[in-house]
Amino acid sequence: MKAIAFYKYGNPDELKLVELKMPEPKATEILVRLHATAVNSGDIRLRKADPFAVRFMLGLFTPKIHVLGSVFSGTVVRVGSQVKQFKVGDNIFGSSDLKFGTYAQYKCFSEHESIAIKPENVSHQEAAAIPFGACTALYFLRKVNIVKGQKILIYGATGAVGTAAIQLARYYGAHVTAVCSKNNADLAYSLGADKVVDYKSEDWINSSEQFDIVYDTVNKFELSKIKKILKSDGTMILGAADLKVMLLSSISSVFSSVKVKFGMIKHNQSVMEFIGTLIKDGHLRPVIDKMYELEQMSEAHQYVELGHKKGNVVINIGD
Ligand SMILES: NC(=O)c1ccc[n+]([C@@H]2O[C@H](COP(=O)([O-])OP(=O)(O)OC[C@H]3O[C@@H](n4cnc5c(N)ncnc54)[C@H](OP(=O)(O)O)[C@@H]3O)[C@@H](O)[C@H]2O)c1
Known part of the structure; x- marks a missing residue:
């Protein structure tokens, strides 16, 4: 599968288009074909290891997590044998929280993570603009x-x-x-x-x-x-x-x-379900400033780093 990975902290050029092995879902996991993700202000800090404390989370000298990205919208393409809540074909959206990994075509999620059914009144690109x-x-x-x-x-x-x-x-x-x-x-x-x-x-x-x-x-x-x-x-x-x-x-x-x-927010599934309801009922709508293709990730990072985006910068990952 295609993904955007980084192996050194630094400027947007450290984000490289790579070919990675397809992830295999465990019994309690679902495999999702990601159609869209977003570049958020937090992603910039992780890429640059700024503040220094980022290194305690991702790796002291070099990042140990290579694929960034924390929000997504996509389609379930496989389910583990013990999965109860989701089925193949479900369109879902949400956040991978501190596990990252959504700058990619596929990702496995536990069925209990911060994910929910995507409301039908928004596209995958719009849905990815909402969770962060x-x-x-x-x-x-x-x-x-x-x-x-x-x-x-x-x-x-x-x-x-x-x-x-x-x-x-x-x-x-x-x-x-x-x-x-x-x-x-x-x-x-x-x-x-x-x-x-x-x-x-x-x-x-x-x-x-x-x-x-x-x-x-x-x-x-x-x-x-x-x-x-x-x-x-x-x-x-x-x-x-x-x-x-x-x-x-x-x-x-x-x-x-x-x-x-103040402090770090906590993610959970009931929050994502509630957000889904707000979108469905028209109380919450996506605000998209710019959209880039997965291959243009470093360009998207450059834009977000300017600190003046309007709403969200979405990355289209395709079908
Ligand atoms: N606590 C947590 O767990 C948690 C979770 C998520 C995010 N965050 C933090 O939340 C922050 C906001 O994230 P975000 O994604 O919303 O940021 P963002 O989208 O990058 O924010 C850009 C906005 O900031 C405005 N801005 C820039 N300089 C300004 C200034 N001097 N005075 C007033 N407004 C200014 C810009 O308005 P103009 O273009 O009009 O200047 C622009 O609309 C980030 O620092 C992020 O790390 C914290």
Whole structure:
């Protein structure tokens, strides 16, 4: 099978088109023909081993996992003898989480992983654009128990996580203020934002408006500014916080009634099933910025690394 593999940490040219052995499903596994995957912001960090901590997960000197990619949409082509939930021909989508391996034509999954039946109202390419942002945003919005009528500000509102966060916050009935660049205002409104603010203009920080929840999806919003616009008993979600931001925000929360949430999200199958229902019912739609072929993976990485994609960058793997 064709796959994109890397054997050294580094620039996008380290991603090579290779021929690998077909994976064999175990008794409890399904073999999936992947039709699409996506390049996410996290993939860039893994490829570059930046931050250094990536090396503790993938390999200290060289990567021990060679095929990256964590989201997919595809068709079940074989099932192990003990598989109960899926059958050959099922169209499924989801996340391989920290097992990676979706930059490839085929991959085996345990039937209990973070996978679900793909809703029929989206294509494989559209379905692959959803799990990364939706699983992340849903994890954090559930963690803060978002409820109807709350005011949420989403910073970095037009990336993969931000575009999902706008739609999910609206689904839960919150009043959404989206912060993004001026060029992306229409996109944010089209996803359901009630108000859109340009992050390059500073004036809005000085307004008297206060929020129940401030969700910084991209780790670009200074803590002092978040505190300024957060209600005294509000919650900040620091979805992309680095160690320094985690430490500083934790310390400052000890001295105030503000709550802070950060950390690695957890994937599971019921979350993917719920996301499938939201797509089917029209509450969540894919946002695709660009689409590349598997052979163009290094080009896709170059684009995502610029840090300004709108929603998602999808990789078509074919039939
Ligand atoms: N905690 C977890 O377990 C977890 C899980 C998944 C992801 N994450 C993290 O979540 C983060 C967001 O991921 P993503 O895929 O959504 O990122 P992304 O798609 O690459 O984000 C791009 C967006 O960020 C905006 N942006 C860039 N610079 C900005 C700035 N200075 N101020 C405000 N917005 C700015 C861009 O808007 P413009 O083009 O308009 O500038 C663009 O829409 C990543 O750091 C990722 O590692 C964490």
